[in-house]
Amino acid sequence: MKYDYIIVGAGSAGCVIANRLSEDPSTQVLLIEAGGSDRRFFIQMPIGYGVTYHQKAVNWMYMTEPSPDADNKPSYWPRGKVMGGSSSINAMVYVRGNSRDFDQWSEAGNPGWSYSDVLPYFKKMESWQNGPDDYRGGDGPLNVSEVSRQLHPLCQNFLSAAQEIGIVLNKDMNGATQEGVGNYQITTHKGQRMSSSRAYLWPIKGRTNLTIIKNAQATKILTQDKKAFGIEYKKSGKMHQAIAKCEVILSAGSINTPHLLQLSGIGPKAALRKASVPLVHDSPGVGENLQDHVGVSYFYKSKVPTLNDQLRPVLGKIYQGLRYIFTRRGPLSLSVNQSGGFIRTRDELEKPNIQLYFSPVSYSLESPNKRAMMSPDPFSAMLLGISNCSPRSRGRVQLKSSDPSEAPVIEPNYLSHRDDVRDLLEGVKVLRKIAQTDSFSGVIGEEFRPGPECQSDKQMIQHIKETVWTVFHPSSTCRMGPDPNKDVVDSHLKVYGIESLRVADASIFPKLVCGNINAATIMVGEKASDLILQDQVHV
Structure with missing residues (x-):
């Protein structure tokens, strides 16, 4: 045709x-x-x-190569x-x-x-x-x-806490300026x-x-x-x-x-030769310069009910499911990333280097094979998270063979540039400042991941390398x-x-x-x- x-x-x-x-x-x-x-x-x-997230019928479900500077672990994409x-x-x-x-x-x-x-x-x-x-x-x-009107009440605590440490409130991060905190808009x-x-x-x-x-x-x-x-x-x-x-x-x-x-012969000559693909045009940049945001989360127990209490129990799942089916409202009609924002951790930066996330829910990040959001932790808890805005680490995507059905080799090379580690370290320190404000004092409980024993820069960097994850x-x-x-x-x-x-x-x-x-x-x-x-x- x-x-x-x-x-x-x-x-x-x-x-x-x-x-x-x-x-x-x-x-x-x-x-x-x-x-x-x-x-x-x-x-x-x-x-x-x-x-x-794990449904093969609608998802390529890629696995990357290990990132040597991020605890040598692969990532699920x-x-x-x-x-x-x-x-x-x-x-x-x-x-x-x-x-x-x-x-x-x-x-x-x-x-x-x-x-x-x-x-x-x-x-x-x-x-x-x-x-x-x-x-x-x-x-x-x-x-x-x-x-905003449908979000969990704890989002207001987060916004107030951020303002308490000097971060401005921004009611439209897609408007005149991006910097500040607010509630996320969703598609x-x-x-x-x-x-x-x-x-x-x-x-x-x-x-x-x-x-x-x-x-x-x-x-x-x-x-x-x-x-x-x-x-x-x-x-x-x-x-x-x-x-x-x-x-x-x-x-x-x-x-x-x-x-x-690359499968069509357009890409780096050496990679195509290695995969036995006839060269049509030598284009060294194809598959290079791979960039991705990476995130780190800190988890806190809550003194008030969170989405864990609504979405963890079987009866809660049933109730919220029926509520969604009949009204198209409730937590199932939203994203778990409810509030957040953009900040500069150093005054000399011309634009934000850290994105903030607040979710009134917590879940295990131990295995990429778990449907984490569908099974929150069995207690009231929340998470404060960050990701880097302008990563300097670079990876690549390269064909493994001439077989189109064989997934390519994905090398993210997370944290291979030291500036990415510095940004994330400065970012998690901001999270702890937010968690320790008066605005959160009445609702936030103990930090259980990584926990109070993680205090020095060395310990926090080690936690970052062990737990850093793709933001997709x-x-x-x-x-x-x-x-x-x-x-x-x-x-x-x-x-x-x-x-x-x-x-x-x-x-x-x-x-x-x-x-x-x-x-x-x-x-x-x-x-x-x-x-x-x-x-x-x-x-």
Whole structure:
């Protein structure tokens, strides 16, 4: 079959591009997705990500290589293998990033990606519950909810405690400024998850010029004379080909996009030779520059009931389940990351280096195979957490063999840069200051992880290395930049060295944004759509 455009991956960006390119009824668009339908109860129920976290039917369930500087342990990386991609299984926290993030993208040699350039796309894509203003959009496809009235009362203690140590209150961290603490906004609508699929594909299911093929894994980009002309994919055990008259757009995510490029002979020459993949184009940056946020949590017993008391007992689970089914309200309609914020631990920093999290729940982090959120600790407790905003450690994604069904090698290299350790150490010290405030004194109990015996910098650093965990924000493995010897795509997201091929997902981030990445990835989808259409006009 022939199409004008072929999009690989119905994730956060791919769904956007499929919608925008198919707005013209004369344009034939194909969207290929390795997973199946997102019309599943535990996807649409917001806190159902506690189940989909380990559900093979909707999840790639990757395991990384051990990180030598993080207690030499591997990490479990859930990634969405379903319509909506990771936006269908994430924690729904909506954070755009810091305005300086995008200005730095532009300053790194990517014209058109400054904050003033991307702000119109953030506004275009969202329907903010409190209505439009200079920074927020009011009628976009993606519903963003303000849920402060539904949050656990302990969130107010957290906000007051943070202000007590000098952190400002910020009622809209996606508005004029990001810094400060507040309640997190989430991508839900009327108590249900608002994934990229639900926002951009559900409303246009009647478009006859958009073909969606599910449960179809792309295995190779078809090229001739260094020009992409289609995709090879596997569905129901059979191989198929689809031909693109205009472009192939890769939106398979920060793991699968570089992996597919490498499988297609586009990547570091030595890695391809080792895997016996014929070289099409030597692109040293494919799969390199992997960046991810990492987090550390401190756990405290509570003197008042927390979500543990609602979600741990069997009767509590039944009650909250019925409450959600009949009202679409209650803790199952929310994220466990209820409040948080962004701070600078050193005055000389130009933007926040630490993201804060407060969750009125606690659960074991001992095993990646446990559905932790669905089985909280059997006593009243809460957690205070942090993650680093601008990690300097770099990893890579590299194909293991020429077999597309074999997962790539993922090397996060967490904490390999000492600045990441310094940021996290300074961050956990802030957590303890918050926990020791008057605002928390009446409700917070003893710290039971890591515990009062963990006091010296050396002990706290050891705890960080032993317990640090991914915040599930891999990016930058097909970095956008001006240097074809280091970067993978240019500022129009065109792949260096290969005509008619683009990448549009979190893998193009020049640097990881400050905060959760789903919003910025959807923005990339919006901007990519305009770039594709603009370039087509000028052909």
